[in-house]
Amino acid sequence: MASVITPRDKDFSQWYVDVVKHGGLAEHSAVKGCMVIKPHGYAIWEAIRDYLDRRFKETGHVNAYFPLFIPQSFLAKEAEHVEGFAKECAVVTHYRLKLDADGQLVVDPAAKLEEPLIVRPTSETIIWNTYRNWIHSYRDLPLLINQWANVVRWEMRTRLFLRTAEFLWQEGHTAHASEAEAREEALRMLDIYRELAREVLAVPVLSGRKSDQEKFAGAVDTYTIEGLMQDGKALQMGTSHFLGQNFARAFDVKFLNAEGRQEYVWATSWGVSTRLVGALIMTHGDDRGLVLPPRIAPLQVVVVPIYRKDAQLQQVREAMAPFMEAWRARGVSVRFDDDDNHSPGWKFHEYELKGVPVRVVVGPRDLANRTAEVARRDTGEKELVSWDALGDRVPALLDDIQQSLLRRAEAERDRRTYEVDTWNEFVRRIEDGGFVIAPWDGTAETELAIKEKTKATIRLIPDEQPDDPGRCILTGQPARYRVVFARAY
RNA sequence: CGGGGCGUAGCGCAGCCCGGUCAGCGCACCUGCUUUGGGAGCAGGGGGUCGCAGGUUCGAAUCCUGCCGCCCCGACCA
Numbered sequence: 001m002a003s004v005i006t007p008r009d010k011d012f013s014q015w016y017v018d019v020v021k022h023g024g025l026a027e028h029s030a031v032k033g034c035m036v037i038k039p040h041g042y043a044i045w046e047a048i049r050d051y052l053d054r055r056f057k058e059t060g061h062v063n064a065y066f067p068l069f070i071p072q073s074f075l076a077k078e079a080e081h082v083e084g085f086a087k088e089c090a091v092v093t094h095y096r097l098k099l100d101a102d103g104q105l106v107v108d109p110a111a112k113l114e115e116p117l118i119v120r121p122t123s124e125t126i127i128w129n130t131y132r133n134w135i136h137s138y139r140d141l142p143l144l145i146n147q148w149a150n151v152v153r154w155e156m157r158t159r160l161f162l163r164t165a166e167f168l169w170q171e172g173h174t175a176h177a178s179e180a181e182a183r184e185e186a187l188r189m190l191d192i193y194r195e196l197a198r199e200v201l202a203v204p205v206l207s208g209r210k211s212d213q214e215k216f217a218g219a220v221d222t223y224t225i226e227g228l229m230q231d232g233k234a235l236q237m238g239t240s241h242f243l244g245q246n247f248a249r250a251f252d253v254k255f256l257n258a259e260g261r262q263e264y265v266w267a268t269s270w271g272v273s274t275r276l277v278g279a280l281i282m283t284h285g286d287d288r289g290l291v292l293p294p295r296i297a298p299l300q301v302v303v304v305p306i307y308r309k310d311a312q313l314q315q316v317r318e319a320m321a322p323f324m325e326a327w328r329a330r331g332v333s334v335r336f337d338d339d340d341n342h343s344p345g346w347k348f349h350e351y352e353l354k355g356v357p358v359r360v361v362v363g364p365r366d367l368a369n370r371t372a373e374v375a376r377r378d379t380g381e382k383e384l385v386s387w388d389a390l391g392d393r394v395p396a397l398l399d400d401i402q403q404s405l406l407r408r409a410e411a412e413r414d415r416r417t418y419e420v421d422t423w424n425e426f427v428r429r430i431e432d433g434g435f436v437i438a439p440w441d442g443t444a445e446t447e448l449a450i451k452e453k454t455k456a457t458i459r460l461i462p463d464e465q466p467d468d469p470g471r472c473i474l475t476g477q478p479a480r481y482r483v484v485f486a487r488a489y
Numbered sequence: 490c491g492g493g494g495c496g497u498a499g500c501g502c503a504g505c506c507c508g509g510u511c512a513g514c515g516c517a518c519c520u521g522c523u524u525u526g527g528g529a530g531c532a533g534g535g536g537g538u539c540g541c542a543g544g545u546u547c548g549a550a551u552c553c554u555g556c557c558g559c560c561c562c563g564a565c566c567a
Contacts, residue, residue, distance in 0.1 A: 271567070
């Protein structure tokens with residue numbers, strides 16, 4: 001039977017949609033631009049959440065929750081912030097419905113709110129309005145708070161996980177007594193994001209600072225991690241912002257320092273979203289479906305029994321039970337799939353679509369030979385393993401898959417990362433897809449002109465810069481930096 | 490907001506040009522039997538206001554008008 005997945009080289013966008021749908025990750029909902037996250041997709045998000053929540057707490061942060069609704073006037077208080085978000089806000093204007101003369105349900109005009117409420121696109125304003133009451137002295141600082149929440153940005157065009165009107169994320173909002181401490185915090189959290197991407201998701205990223213054009217609305221500096229997807233487009237996977245005193249000024253949040261002087265508080269905010277699930281798909285997926293790194297896979301090992309009679313099923317179950325118990329004791333998640341409604345072949349395809357890293361197949365032949373067929377999802381390779389070795393082989397294979405996915409993704413990223421110094425080469429490389437490192441004169445005009453001509457944006461400005469960055473690829477002026485360009489999601 | 494496509498059973502579609510056993514197919518679902526090492530087979534069965542509202546007609550899924558919704562591609566964005 002033909003695959004239900006469109007091949008990547010035929011239509012990458014369709015391939016992506018097929019993997020999301022047939023992998024049981026998410027589906028379109030009755031609400032335009034909003035998705036239903038299905039159990040398998042949500043389980044991946046939960047694994048991301050669990051890892052980050054642990055890391056946040058290890059670094060001194062606590063969770064809290066702030067309202068979904070933000071008074072319209074709050075958004076207006078920080079000029080750049082409102083400019084950045086005003087165009088994509090859902091607005092609540094009424095609080096009641098009623099039946100009209102025809103029995104139709106309509107908004108009750110008498111129930112108009114005094115002040116419209118914005119469904120949060122991000123929570124800086126409501127949080128800093130709250131922090132004003134929480135922070136009085138340097139002894140109240142630092143304030144290290146994270147929130148797990150949903151936010152709404154009314155995007156014109158949406159894509160499952162990558163850009164939905166409503167999405168799940170975490171947003172950290174911290175307050176500090178000094179600029180240095182706040183900057184340090186912003187970079188610390190970026191490091192945690194980079195570790196999540198590399199060590200857990202097996203997605204290698206580049207990190208650095210955003211240009212003024214690309215930074216968060218209201219930030220002094222935005223730091224980012226960027227991944228490179230299989231189609232050569234970049235994906236922003238997480239951002240951490242040094243907000244300076246912008247929000248403290250807008251919401252009048254001051255503290256008394258040790259010298260007894262009033263000072264505005266220094267701030268950061270940082271977040272990652274369900275978009276990371278999209279990054280996983282587009283980094284590791286293949287034409288058979290999703291490929292999950294073991295460290296993020298909700299199910300790491302599936303055991304599929306082959307049997308004719310119930311007695312055989314029972315024999316397989318009993319033979320595998322000690323292995324499953326031993327694997328679980330080592331922290332491996334494993335399922336014995338004895339569902340009789342589907343044939344083994346059907347199950348093989350299903351678990352490949354869902355990205356389960358390791359499949360163990362045991363049938364009558366194996367019972368006779370004391371063996372199992374072990375298949376790895378990343379390469380598709382199968383090996384016959386004797387029961388003597390099976391207990392150690394499966395956990396070892398999971399480690400190997402985790403490492404090998406990262407190496408493969410790194411090799412792919414390196415292969416598609418170019419250093420260029422001429423306009424013609426720049427255009428050619430951007431056209432092919434990939435990270436293109438090139439000298440830039442540092443002006444917004446040049447950045448916009450390059451975007452206009454090539455659809456490429458500055459993904460980030462690397463921390464480490466050469467003594468002489470060369471001459472700007474567009475203007476030929478002495479360059480200020482060598483920066484990473486790419487077409488991006 | 491521009492460009493393209495699509496609304497017929499839970500999903501995927503055919504039928505529409507040329508109005509009249511066109512309410513159909515595949516998958517899924519239910520029952521039974523046989524199967525199970527790469528999406529099993531046979532037999533029987535249940536399920537649809539044909540997106541919505543008007544109109545033309547003896548008769549509309551099919552023709553006309555208006556509306557609504559969704560998806561994909563672009564501009565904007567985590």
